[in-house]
Amino acid sequence: MRDTHVTMAHGGGGRAMKELIEAVFTSVFQPESSEDQARLMAAALQEPGARLAFTTDSFVVTPLEFPGGDIGKLAVCGTVNDLAVGGARPLWLSAAFIIEEGCEIALLRRIAATMAAEAQSAGVRIVTGDTKVVERGKGDGVFVTTSGIGVIPPGCDIGAAHIQPGDAVIVNGVLGDHGATILAARGDLALSTDIQSDCASLGALMQAALAAAPLHAARDCTRGGLASALNELATEAGVAVEIDEALLPLRPEVVGVCEILGLDPLYLANEGRLVLFCPGASAPAILEAMRSLPEGEGAVVIGQVKPGPAGQVSMRTRFGGARRVDMLVGEQLPRIC
Amino acid sequence: MRDTHVTMAHGGGGRAMKELIEAVFTSVFQPESSEDQARLMAAALQEPGARLAFTTDSFVVTPLEFPGGDIGKLAVCGTVNDLAVGGARPLWLSAAFIIEEGCEIALLRRIAATMAAEAQSAGVRIVTGDTKVVERGKGDGVFVTTSGIGVIPPGCDIGAAHIQPGDAVIVNGVLGDHGATILAARGDLALSTDIQSDCASLGALMQAALAAAPLHAARDCTRGGLASALNELATEAGVAVEIDEALLPLRPEVVGVCEILGLDPLYLANEGRLVLFCPGASAPAILEAMRSLPEGEGAVVIGQVKPGPAGQVSMRTRFGGARRVDMLVGEQLPRIC
Known part of the structure; x- marks a missing residue:
C-alpha cells in the first residue's frame, strides 16, 4: 500500500x-x-x-x-x-x-x-x-x-443484585493513573510526570478471583472513576457503601496532579482497575489470588457494604469524619476513553 | 430530562x-x-x-x-x-x-x-x-x-467458496434507490425525486430463500453497489460472473439521476438489496419464495456464473456487446451508510 x-x-x-x-x-x-x-x-x-x-x-x-x-x-x-x-x-x-x-x-x-x-x-x-x-x-x-x-460458565452468577451488607469492597491497585496520564499527555497543562496509564486486560484477574472464593459483584472503574462505579452499584443493589480514605491506594504523583488542578482522584478514570464485592470471609483468599497476578499486585480492601441508606456512598476521612461521595456531576475530563 | x-x-x-x-x-x-x-x-x-x-x-x-x-x-x-x-x-x-x-x-x-x-x-x-x-x-x-x-443452524453452510459455474445470480429488487435517495437528500444538487431508500431488514427473506431450495451464497449490496459485491464474490470463489443489462431491475428515476450526474447505478449503494447465488435448478423455487415477501417482490435472475476467468465480472449490454464491470476505483459517493 x-x-x-x-x-x-x-x-x-x-x-x-x-x-x-x-x-x-x-x-x-x-x-x-x-x-x-x-x-x-x-x-x-x-x-x-x-x-x-x-x-x-x-x-x-x-x-x-x-x-x-x-x-x-x-x-x-x-x-x-x-x-x-x-x-x-x-x-x-x-x-x-x-x-x-x-x-x-x-x-x-x-x-x-x-x-x-x-x-x-x-x-x-x-x-x-x-x-x-x-x-x-x-x-x-x-x-x-x-x-x-x-x-x-454454568453456575456463575455475579452482579449488583448479589451485593450484601457486610461485603468487603476491594480494588486491584492504585487509582487514577489513566486519568492523570491523559491529563498530562494533553500537554496544555505543562505537567510533566512519569505516570503511565493503568490500561490492562483484567480477564485473568477476574478468573483468579472467581476461582479463589465466592464473590458477589465486580465492575471496572472507567469514566467517572471509583466514585461513579460505587454509586451505580450501591443504587442497583439498594445498599450503602462506606470506604476508608486511609485505605485508598493512591500514587503521590496522582494526588499531586489532582491538588494542582482541583480534581478528586476518586473521580479520575482508570482502565485497568476494578472494584469487587465479596463476603468478608472470602476477602483474604480473593486478595491472595489477585495479588499473585501483576494486574492485581496492589489489591486491597478499601471499605465495606452497609445496609443503608440505599444508594449512599460515603468515605471515612483521615481525620475521623465522614463525607458523602456522590455521583460525578458535570464533567471532569472529556474524552478520557 | x-x-x-x-x-x-x-x-x-x-x-x-x-x-x-x-x-x-x-x-x-x-x-x-x-x-x-x-x-x-x-x-x-x-x-x-x-x-x-x-x-x-x-x-x-x-x-x-x-x-x-x-x-x-x-x-x-x-x-x-x-x-x-x-x-x-x-x-x-x-x-x-x-x-x-x-x-x-x-x-x-x-x-x-x-x-x-x-x-x-x-x-x-x-x-x-x-x-x-x-x-x-x-x-x-x-x-x-x-x-x-x-x-x-446446524447444516447451514453458505458462502463465496460454494459458488459454482452454472449458478444463477439473483437480486431481490430494483437497484440504487438508497444511493440515489442520499444524493438527492443532500440538497446541493437541487434534485427533486420521489425515490426512497430501500433500507430494509432481510432476515426473513434469507430464511425464506434458504427454506425453499439449496443455495450457495448471498451478500448484501451496500457501499460500492452490486458491482463491488459481485467482484468480491467472483474473486473469493475463483469464478467469473456474467450479468445481463436487459435483466437488471432499475427504476427510471434512478437511471435519470445517474445520467445527470454521470454515475453508474451498478455502483450505487443499496441498503435492502442482496445478491444471491444458487444452482440453476433452485432458482424458480427461490424466486417464488422471495417474491412472497414485500422485500423480495422484485426478485429476478440477472445473470449466471461462468468457470472463468477467475474474478471477472462482465455485463452483456442491451446492444449485444460485453463490458467489464470492475471493482469501484476511487469514491463514488462518500458517507452513504
Missing part, C-alpha cells in the same frame, strides 16, 4: 477500501474468512446452562497515543474488562474504525498492532470489523468501537 | 450521562439488566453443530435522516443483513453512539425510536450499548456502531 494518509476513497467501498483493510487491518488481525460475518463455535458455549455475555464500547480518547497505551489498547482492554467483570471468559471481539480523512496510515498500523498484541495477551481474537471514512473536520483522527462476546 | 442539546457533561461518566442514557436509550431499548454486559441464552445456540455469527458496522451517513429511513434504521438493517446473508438467524444487537456536542436530543430520540421499531420488526433485540460525546467539530451529529450476533 503506497498511500501514506487516508482519503475519502478509502471509505468508498471499492478498490482503495479493500487495500486499506487488507494492508492495515486483516493482515494483522487475520480473521478466518473473508465473509462479512465471523462464524464461530466454542465448546464452552454449548455447555448446558452456559450464557453468552455481549458488550460494546466506543473509544474517542484524545490524544490517540499516550504513555502506557493507545486508543487500540484501550478498545481491547475496555471491552475485555466489560465482559470479565460479569464473570464471562472473553472470547471474541469486533473492531469498527471511523477514520478522519487525512489520518496517517502509519498511525492506524500502530493502533492495529497494539490491538492485535493486547488481544493475544488477553486470550481473545479480533474476528470481524469495519472501516468508515469521514471528511476532515467531521471526526478526530480515529474512533474505535469494539464489541465483545464471552461465555459465562 | 430537561436538556435539549447534548453537552460534554453527557459524556463524562456521571449523573448527566446516566440521565441521557436512561431518557433517550434504555427507556426505549429496554435491556434486561443494568449491568454493562448483556447476559444471553438461546436454545438455538446450544444445538449441536450450531455456529454463532458475529458482525459489526459503523454508520456515518449524511444526512442523518432521509426519505425512507435514518441512521438508526440503517444501523439496525445493516447489521441484521450482514448476519442474514451468512445464513444466520439474527438475535441480538449492540448499539454504540458517538455524539457531537450540540446534537439535538430530539434527534437522538427519533433515531432511538426508529432503531427500536426496526429491531422489533426484524425480530432482534438491542441488548447493550454505549454513548460517548466529542467536542463540536470533532464529530458530525451522531455516528452509530451496531454489532450483531446470530445463530447459524
